[in-house]
Amino acid sequence: MNLVQRRSLLYQMVRRDFEQRYIGSAVGWLWGLIHPVVMLASWVFVFHLCMKIELPRGSVTESYPLYLLAGSLPWFLFNETVLRSSTSLVDNANLITKTVFPSELIPLSVFFSSLINHLFTLTVLVTAVVFWQKHWSWNLALLPLYILLTGMIAVGLGWVIAAVQVYLRDTAQAVAVFLQLWFWVTPIFVFEKDYPAKLQFLLDYNPMAFLVKAYRDAVLSSKSPDLEETVILIGWAAASFVIGGLCFRHLKRGFADVL
16 A cells, blocks of 8 residues: 555544544534533632642743643643554454554544544634733744644554554553553643652653643743753654554554454
8 A cells, every 4th residue: 555545544534533433413523622621621620719729930821721721732632542542453453354454544543533623622722822811922833843742652652552452452441540640740730840859750751741841831931942852852752653663563463363
């Protein structure tokens, strides 16, 4: 299958996946926007209104909801891609066993399908920042880069997890638990200054910590991105994508037999 055919197939898979998620729904794709907004409102109610948590001085914004949404958006995209990729090969076993099919496209299509909802929510966030905070910056031009890096990390992990799930069916459950832990050690709710010194490695070796900060800086501030952090983030993304691809290529040889 040549590159043009792969692109066409990927497009059809993304379209099919996105449409099937909302088939028969009266609201349709708007559910992809409603879910994160309702979750954000719940977080603001619990942490900001009830627990009286305020943003520290020097934050990129004074708005707690916008700060929280900007930090959680890359996590939503990453989390959905990895979780849905974990069972994607098993769910599409008929394609892998009955046809000559490039199975590596399945987790990739999951990312692009998830990206559609991500872009809807991101548009709402940027619009709110422009009209509510009266803020606009050329840093917004960096968002495609951060989306690409998020996708490379998520797809790389998704390839590994999806491939292992074919052989060990407990993998997806274990990953769901691990992602819950990963979420709470990422500085979305917890401010970076509040991390104990002995737990600083949770920031230094956490690519999602860099992405959360990058998203917030791009949407909510005008300061230039940190070059060192950007290079580190690119390194994480490249390593995840390459290693994930190599692992998938090695493990896919037995997919047809196991599935």
